[in-house]
Amino acid sequence: MKLLGRFCYTLIFCFSFLISFSQTDTCHLRISLLTCGPGNELYSTFGHTAIRIIDSSNKLDVVFNYGIFDDSDPYFYIKFARGIMRYQVAGEYFKDFMEEYVEDKRSVAEQELQLSCTEKINLLNALKENSRDDKKYYDYQFYKDNCTIRAKDMIKKSTDQSIIFKNILPAKAPPSFRQLIHDYLDNGNHSWSKFGIDLLLGSHLDDVATNEQAMFLPDYLMKGFDSATIHQQKLVSDKKIILSSGTKKAESFSWLSPFFIFSLVAIVIILLSFNNSASTKKILNAFDIVFFFFIGLLGILIAFEWLGRVDEVCRNNMNILWAWPTHVVAAFLINKKTKFIKNYFRFAALIALILLIGWFWWHQQFNNSFAPLLVLIIVRGFFISTKK
Numbered sequence: 050m051k052l053l054g055r056f057c058y059t060l061i062f063c064f065s066f067l068i069s070f071s072q073t074d075t076c077h078l079r080i081s082l083l084t085c086g087p088g089n090e091l092y093s094t095f096g097h098t099a100i101r102i103i104d105s106s107n108k109l110d111v112v113f114n115y116g117i118f119d120d121s122d123p124y125f126y127i128k129f130a131r132g133i134m135r136y137q138v139a140g141e142y143f144k145d146f147m148e149e150y151v152e153d154k155r156s157v158a159e160q161e162l163q164l165s166c167t168e169k170i171n172l173l174n175a176l177k178e179n180s181r182d183d184k185k186y187y188d189y190q191f192y193k194d195n196c197t198i199r200a201k202d203m204i205k206k207s208t209d210q211s212i213i214f215k216n217i218l219p220a221k222a223p224p225s226f227r228q229l230i231h232d233y234l235d236n237g238n239h240s241w242s243k244f245g246i247d248l249l250l251g252s253h254l255d256d257v258a259t260n261e262q263a264m265f266l267p268d269y270l271m272k273g274f275d276s277a278t279i280h281q282q283k284l285v286s287d288k289k290i291i292l293s294s295g296t297k298k299a300e301s302f303s304w305l306s307p308f309f310i311f312s313l314v315a316i317v318i319i320l321l322s323f324n325n326s327a328s329t330k331k332i333l334n335a336f337d338i339v340f341f342f343f344i345g346l347l348g349i350l351i352a353f354e355w356l357g358r359v360d361e362v363c364r365n366n367m368n369i370l371w372a373w374p375t376h377v378v379a380a381f382l383i384n385k386k387t388k389f390i391k392n393y394f395r396f397a398a399l400i401a402l403i404l405l406i407g408w409f410w411w412h413q414q415f416n417n418s419f420a421p422l423l424v425l426i427i428v429r430g431f432f433i434s435t436k437k
Contacts, residue, residue: 077106078169079161082200083146084271086156086294087237093155094237095230096267098197100204101143101159102173110143113176116196118189132358134189136196138180150292157292160274160285164208172207179203190360192226192254192265201270212284215276216260217269227254227414229263240306240418247416248347249354251366255413311421319428337429338380344426345376367413371401371423383433391434398430 085097100113115138119125128134150157164172179185189195205212218224227247234243264270277284303309318336321329352374354363373379376397382390401423408415 076166076169077104078166078173079103079105080164080169080172081159081161082204082271082274083112083291084158084160084267085150086158087233088153088155089237091237091239091242093153094239094242095233098200098267098270099146100172100176100200102176103143111140112143112146113138113140113180113200114146114196115187115199130354130357132190132360132362135186136189137185137187138176138199139185140176140180147292154294155292156290156294158271159289159291160271161287162204162274162284163279163282163286165280168208172204175203175207191362192230192262193360195265197267197270198265201264208279210279213278214261214264214273215278217272217276218258218260218263223257223259224263225255225414226258226262229258229266229269230254233266238303240303240308244307244416244418247414247419248368248372249351249363249366251355251362251364252413253361253365307416307418308421311418311425315421315425315428318425322428322432333429333432334384337383337433340425340429341376341380341383344372344422345374345378345380348372348374348376365413367404367411368415368419371397371404371419371426373397386436391436394430395434398427398434401426401430 079102081101081103083099083101085099087094087096097116099116101110102113103110115136117137117139118134122128147157149155187194187199227250230246231243234240234246261273264273274285275288318333321333348369351363351366351369351372355366355369358364379390379393383394404411404415405420405423405427408420
């Protein structure tokens with residue numbers, strides 16, 4: 050998925066080369082699916098998909114890319130937070146498309162598609178039509194309408210017969226969308242990004258993905274095409290690696306991961322909680338204010354994403370049950386020692402305990418890094434509620 054600013058992509062040819070294609074020359078077209086491997090940046094963690102078209106008679110080699118977006122918009126991050134992401138399709142020469150992947154040492158695999166001449170014409174015309182200024186933009190949705198899904202759907206809509214996909218998912222335990230995403234985040238060592246995604250994205254992400262829904266990920270679409278058939282023959286006639294890259298082994302543990310840091314803090318605070326010295330009580334009092342204020346800020350962020358986004362990906366988020374937005378106020382009332390405040394934190398501790406006990410049974414999968422935070426809410430909520 051490319052940043053607009055990182056590319057000198059251009060429409061200088063404005064698909065004028067398409068006009069030169071005649072009905073008698075269509076079998077000189079070679080159409081293939083490009084699957085690009087993950088990169089180091091979060092936006093490239095899941096890879097990328099594009100459609101390559103070669104016209105041997107006119108010596109043209111171009112790529113249609115649905116992953117273009119413009120981060121130079123001054124309101125980009127506000128729109129991003131609200132789920133308003135305007136992507137577009139653009140065409141560029143193959144050699145220009147490959148520059149980023151060569152520079153970033155990302156792999157690129159190519160699958161040549163066995164399409165009839167008519168189907169190639171249909172796809173070509175559809176891509177041309179879709180690239181018009183008034184039609185090239187679309188509202189990007191991570192796992193429902195992204196650049197990979199767009200490429201798949203354009204190919205499917207252009208065929209005379211339906212593409213038949215074989216099952217590429219485990220039959221006994223098909224993964225949820227969250228589990229599919231976790232695989233990439235773990236391989237890319239994005240533990241903090243995983244924490245943020247699991248914090249903000251709601252229970253919809255825990256729905257089990259169907260075979261074709263899993264193809265929102267480039268690797269899964271590539272697997273789907275590998276085993277697919279059309280016209281009673283394989284959809285892919287040839288597959289090759291255009292650009293290879295060394296695979297980076299995922300680290301199983303990181304000292305800077307949120308789980309380790311939160312666990313370390315939890316252990317220290319729990320031990321200090323049983324120390325009754327005056328200095329320790331001051332430290333714990335300061336910690337309680339900062340900690341519950343921090344949890345409250347997380348709750349406000351969850352609520353904002355739940356209510357403010359235009360899509361449903363952040364709705365029905367069970368994390369709001371332990372990250373209460375009201376904590377930002379309650380944190381500064383801890384020393385009041387009123388009955389209301391004591392009951393407030395007692396109830397917060399009770400809810401956190403219930404969530405922890407039912408950890409493996411809730412529909413929404415919690416990030417492991419949430420566990421030490423829940424333990425801290427339970428322990429400190431109990432001690433606050435019993436202060437004299």
